[in-house]
Amino acid sequence: MKPTATGSTRVLCLLGVLTAVGLMPWLSGKDPALTVLRARSAEQEPTKEALDAVREDLGLDAGPLSLLGSWASDLLHGDLGTSWVSGTDVLPSVVSGLQVSLGLMGAAFGVAVLLACALVAPVLLRGRRSAGAWAAMLAAMPEFLLATVALLVCGVWLGWLPTSGWAGPEYMVLPAVALGVPAGGLLGRLVADALPAVLDERWVELWKGAGVDRRYIAVAALKRVLPPLVPQFGMVAVGLTGGAVPVETIFAVPGIGRTALGAAKSQDLPLLQGSVLALLALGLVMGAVAALVRRRLLGPALRDAGLALPPVRPVRAHPAVPLALGALLTVAIGWGLLRDPYAVNTAARLTAPSWSHPLGTDGLGRDVLARLGHGAAPTVGTAAAVCLLSLLVALALGFLPGVAAGAADIANALPPVIVGILVAAAAGPGTGGAALAVALISWPPLAAHAAALVQEVRASSFLTAQRAIGATPLWILTRHVLPSVAAPVARHALLRLPGIALALASLGFLGLGAQPPAPEWGLLLDESRAYVERAPWAALAPAVALALLAGLAVSGAAYAQGRKAARVVKKEAPVGV
CATH class of the missing domain: 1.10.3720.10 (MetI-like)
Known part of the structure; x- marks a missing residue:
């Protein structure tokens, strides 16, 4: 891939993102003039005359494409425009x-x-x-x-x-x-x-x-x-x-x-x-x-x-580590699934952990353990699906470093919040929109890791020897390059699984992801933040669950890869050894 491919991809992605941002007020299906009027003065009545005045002032009657073109033209002259709300310079x-x-x-x-x-x-x-x-x-x-x-x-x-x-x-x-x-x-x-x-x-x-x-x-x-x-x-x-x-x-x-x-x-x-x-x-x-x-x-x-550098190989982990972490999560989730996560008891608000409520209650008197158990599926399941999709995209783009590098520079520079806003503008807030937003920006670290490993494996001496003895490119790809790259990148993806879950949680925290009364772990953190000083157990429960998920993902992947490496060594050992 020529170096110019990276620049072209970067420019195309940049233009695509800026175009989406420019069209955001119209993608939302809401009247931009009404939103700006409320931002300027919440008490002003949104009459037709007031809205027409806002449209004329901002040039909204010209349409989104005209506004986007004017902004791009001013940008070339170092002018970022004037704020629609405050009227001050943006720069x-x-x-x-x-x-x-x-x-x-x-x-x-x-x-x-x-x-x-x-x-x-x-x-x-x-x-x-x-x-x-x-x-x-x-x-x-x-x-x-x-x-x-x-x-x-x-x-x-x-x-x-x-x-x-x-x-x-x-x-x-x-x-x-x-x-x-x-x-x-x-x-x-x-x-x-x-x-x-x-x-x-x-x-x-x-x-x-x-x-x-x-x-x-x-x-x-x-x-x-x-x-x-x-x-x-x-x-x-x-x-x-x-x-x-x-x-x-x-x-x-x-x-x-x-x-x-x-x-x-x-x-x-x-x-x-x-x-x-x-x-x-x-x-x-x-x-x-x-x-x-x-x-x-x-x-x-x-x-x-x-x-x-040669590709790194994962280290081994003791089987007791993933077993212990998995057992803790399974017991907590299974116990919580036996309870009602939506039952409200205002008389038992913010009660401390007890036998009737092992993890206490939240601000509405709902059982924290029940909400933790029922929130496992939407939290872990959605994060796992996004993680798998990111892994597949990363492995594919690892062999296209020019395209991957240009797109990754743009995707990695966008926080989940901004992408979540754009997706929510078109599809509305919800779990699906949050998952799409996180998926769009979660692949660059994995793709960069895969591209670096592909480059290093291809440059190694043992592949030169394979080519010298007549090995086909497909054989080299499937038997040497992919196994050497997929294992560490998959472990890296598992390591990012809790981070993806937290990205989904942050969108819920800002009202762009899962909506109440869903028992999603990130939403539980948001709901408990206001009273964390009085009832820290309500916030600690989902936080500890996410931490256990991280430990389980990493130690489980390390143990699995260690077992695989041991089988390879045993298979290749000489007879009698």
Whole structure:
């Protein structure tokens, strides 16, 4: 694939997204003039004269295509237009929000890197096999729940840090921790999962025998592990900015994500277009930086010779880990399925856990255990379907790196909230629309991982030997390339299953996903957020369930792949061994 294919795909996807954003007021089926009038003055009567005045002022009578063309023409001259609601220039608002989000992104990414180093250190220095389910559980912690708990504990109860606003460095601590902990768990798990394969290579044993200092070996191992994972670091960095809308909302942080959400709700089209354009530009820049860092890590010799790192193989897990996690989830879900999730008892509101209500009750007196059990199917089932679809798309696009890279840059720069708004505008809010929105933007990390592994497997010496002995391309693809790529990418997809569930939950949190009274786990978190200080068990139940789901997904995949690797070794061992 020529380099120009990536640029062409990127431009086409960019134009498609901006066109969809420009048509959003008309896709919703609502009168844009009515929405803008209510945003400007909620008390003003929506008379025909008032609506006609708004249409004339905004040029709505010209139609959506004319407005989109005018905006594109002004954009070429550096003008993002004027806000439909406030009447001020859009550019200063976008720049201000982007600066805030960049500061928050930098702080959160620093927290993520520190946490990832703590998770990787035992594997790198002490020879432990993996960070295990702990990292996956951290990756599955909901950002908005962490933000709420941090606000209550550190801000309200202890009074250590401010709880809202953006007036100094101390204001970014709590939001950065809430965003950085899940990202650090994800990055630490990816690196720790790849390290054992490198540490088992022959050169490590030779270096140890030669007396090379362990620190030099650790640095060399990291240099071999990081290149395939650098794109993931870049995507996580962008995700910290674009996907932080709930956290920015909880802490009243005036970031670009919160600006875009507010503009979408008020249908302030120029401000929404400018915010989305800023997010896309940030995604393109971070993608280019990640590609540059990866090339520098590979070095000129590997890059110019077409050589790369060997594909990593998954580590093994003890069978007791997935069995224990699966048993806990099964018991909780099965017990909850025996109860009524919709029975309301206002006399038993926010009661503590007891024998009659093992996990307590929520704000309406409904049994939390019952809602947890009945919410497993819509939560896990929908996330699993999205995860499988993302995996299939990623494996297909892994062999089309030019197309995948261009589309991934655009898709990864869009947070689920923005895509959810666009989908909900056309199809209405609901579980199906939320699933489609998450599916549209969940494949880029997997596709980048698959593309990097495909490149490295194709450049390996054993494939050169296979071609030399006359192996057909189909044989090489099905017997060598796909098995080497599919296993780690499938494990990566399982690792992202709880994250996908949380993305669906965040859309429900913002009113774009599952609707009340559905017992969906993300909706349970949202409903319990208002009284988390009085009844923390209502929020902890779905949060712990998501964490157990993460541990089960990762440890189960590790155990399955470890069993498969053991069978291959046994099959290929000489007779009598």
